[in-house]
Amino acid sequence: MSTWPIPSNPDATTDIFPTLAESEIDRLRAFGKIRQGRSGDILFEPNTPNIPFFVVLSGEMEIVQPTSEGERSIVVHTPGHFTGELNMISGQRSLVRARISKPGEILEITPDALRSIINSDAKLSEVFMRAFILRRVALVRAGYGNVVVLGSRYSATTLHIREFLGRNGYPYTYMDLDTDKGAQEMLDAFKVTTKCIPVVICNGRTVMRNPSTTALANCLGFNSSVDTKQLRDVVVIGGGPSGLAAAVYGASEGLDTLVIESEAPGGQAGSSSKIENYLGFPTGVSGQELASRALTQAQKFGAKMLIANQVVGVRCDERPYEVLLEDGSRIATRAIVIASGAHYNKPNIPNLKQFEGNGVYYGATFLESQLCGEEEVIVVGGGNSAGQAAVYLSQTARKVHMLVRSGNLSDTMSRYLIQRIEENPRIDLRIRTEIAAMHGENHLESVEWINRESNTVESHDIRHVFIMAGASPRTEWLQGCLEMDDKGFILTGRDLDPVNGNGHLSKWPLRREPYMLETSLPGVFAVGDVRANNVKRVASAVGEGSIAISLVHRVLPEL
Known part of the structure; x- marks a missing residue:
């Protein structure tokens, strides 16, 4: 039996494997039932859904992971220890096997009862949440999955x-x-x-x-705990910062909240290596870390999330509305928050698609940086995401060539990033410059770029290009349902006011005017990068997500 590379000594890992005090266990007893554990009893197996939460009262319980080469030992729980990691909050299936190794008593608590404890007992909530998060991080780092x-x-x-x-x-x-x-x-x-x-x-x-x-x-089994037949108070479409904020505030305020995400939480911000101007994080936070924390917070309050599900339309002719999924499912909801975000624009290069994932990337995370090693790389774009990527990649790349179509960065990038770029000897900033051609067979091998000011062309043997230039909204699936501007961004609130000369309120069915962030469809809101005239900052997206929920409360009584 192999051993997990994390010490199981509770004195060395009091956060990841804490020992509950007797007073804390006493508070838990009212929520569960006592079981007698016999040596060898299996409490749950990998891939088991809706597993209970266990506290060891006496005896011992071992947590192992079955593999083709035998079992990997993760930890032996002694009296005062408890089971679980983030799957206790998300409702996903178990990754491990739990077995009684020494007979004794255990306290069994259902997932619903555990959620009640987390929402009502602040001290235990902190202990459990910290342990669950650290355990999942350790599993990821060790590669201990199924x-x-x-x-x-x-x-x-x-x-x-x-x-x-x-x-x-x-x-x-x-x-x-x-x-x-x-x-x-x-x-x-x-x-x-x-x-x-x-x-x-x-x-x-x-x-x-x-x-x-x-x-x-x-x-x-990512979505095994989600009932798509259930009528929801609010469905949030998109799991970026604005969507996750809506999920946190919706669920924490008692709304039956469902988030639908086509890929993974975080949206465009999730691919940012480090965000340094977000309130409350003076040393910066990665987009993925921010998204992970927000998702855990939303699920803690009871929000559900459908992962890898594509929304293809909305039945918008009557309420409750129906959100249509690619697999044919229909989800009924009383209100909708659209947070589907935007995607980076792709340069007009004939063979660009050939190199996507093979030298061309639309995010700069640790995974992509590993592929580049100490080679030279190109970052295309002049916004904050491009600036963050250039600074991050400069830590490992030999040289970062930053290509910007405009003549300066001040209109699109925060000053702190401009200063970092200008003072970094590994970043070569080239304004009024864009990629003209890409060459290679199975993988990108070389790039030509052109300076539009001097009309000069240069060719370089560069194998990695990061594209973060401009953005187009993800609103193709809403055509004919909502009013949008000429670029496909959703019009909301005052932008729908006829005094602005656009006449978009002609189809508005109610006597009241649309609320701020409300679209041309009552009870449907748009937030974040998908909204016309949005402020392209993570903090503003989070703010819009929370504001939208306060407006959802106003429209629900209208049904």
Whole structure:
């Protein structure tokens, strides 16, 4: 039996494996029932949904993870210890096996009762939440999940699957076929071609060849606790900062809240390596860390989340509204908050798609930086996201060439980032410059760029390009349902007022005027980057998400 690389000595890890005091256990007794544990009893297995929360009163309980090579020991819980990690909050399936190793008494508490404790007992809530988060972080760092990904660093689909698992905070083991010859020989023996990569082993038994993120999410039970037949108070479409803020405030104020996210929490901000001007984080916070904390906070209050589900439309002719999913499901809701965000614009380069994931990236996280090593890289864009990426990549790259179409950065980037870029000897800022051509076979090999001021063209052997230039809204699925501007951004509030000369209130069915952030459809709000005239800052997106919920409370009585 192998051992998890985290000490199980509670004196050394009082946060990750704390021991509850007798007074704390006494407060828990009213919420559960006492069970007698016999040696060898299995309390739950990997992939088990809705597992209870256990507190060891006497005896011992071991937590292990079954593998093809035997069991990996994670921790032995002694009296005062408790089970669980983030799946206790999210409702996802168990990653481990729990077994009684020494007979004794255990306290069993249902997931619903645990949620009541977290919402009513501030001290225990802090202890449990801290332990759950640290345990999941440790599992991710150790790669102790029930997923194995076999892929190549030169495979765009491999990168996509790894990003999906990583941004959803799901632990997995990665085997690189470019360095692990044994794994490649095994795939060759089973006639697995490059078109089948990545190969994903889900739950230790299901083999998936180049799966979609939706198929993988279903295999892992990401959404098993969500009832799509239930009428919701509010459905939030999009899990970026504005959507997650709406989820936190909606659920904490007692609304039945469901978030639908097509990929992973965080949105565009989730791919930011470090945000330094967000209130309350003087040393900065990564977009993924911010999203992960917000999601845990929302789920703590009872919000549900559908991952890897694409919204394709809204039935907007009667209330309650219905949100239409790609798989044909329909979710009824009394109000909607649209936070579907925007995506980076793609330069007009004929073979750009060929290199997406194979040298062209739309996010700069630790995963992408590992692929670049100490090579030279290009960052395209003049906004804060591009600036954050350039500064982050300069820590490991030999040189960062920053290409900006405009003549300066002051109109689109925060001053602190401009100063970092100008003072960084590893960042080469080139204004009025854009990519003219890309060359390579299976992977990007070289790039040509042109300076529009001097009309000079340069060619460089650069294999990694990060594109973060401009943004277009994700609103194709709303055509004919809501009023938008000429770029597809959703009009809200005063922008719908006929005194502005646009006449967009002609279809408004109510006597009252639209509320701030309310669209041309009553009870449907737009927040964050998808909204016309939005302020492109994380803090403003979070503020809009919270304001939208206060307005949802106003419109619900209108039904």
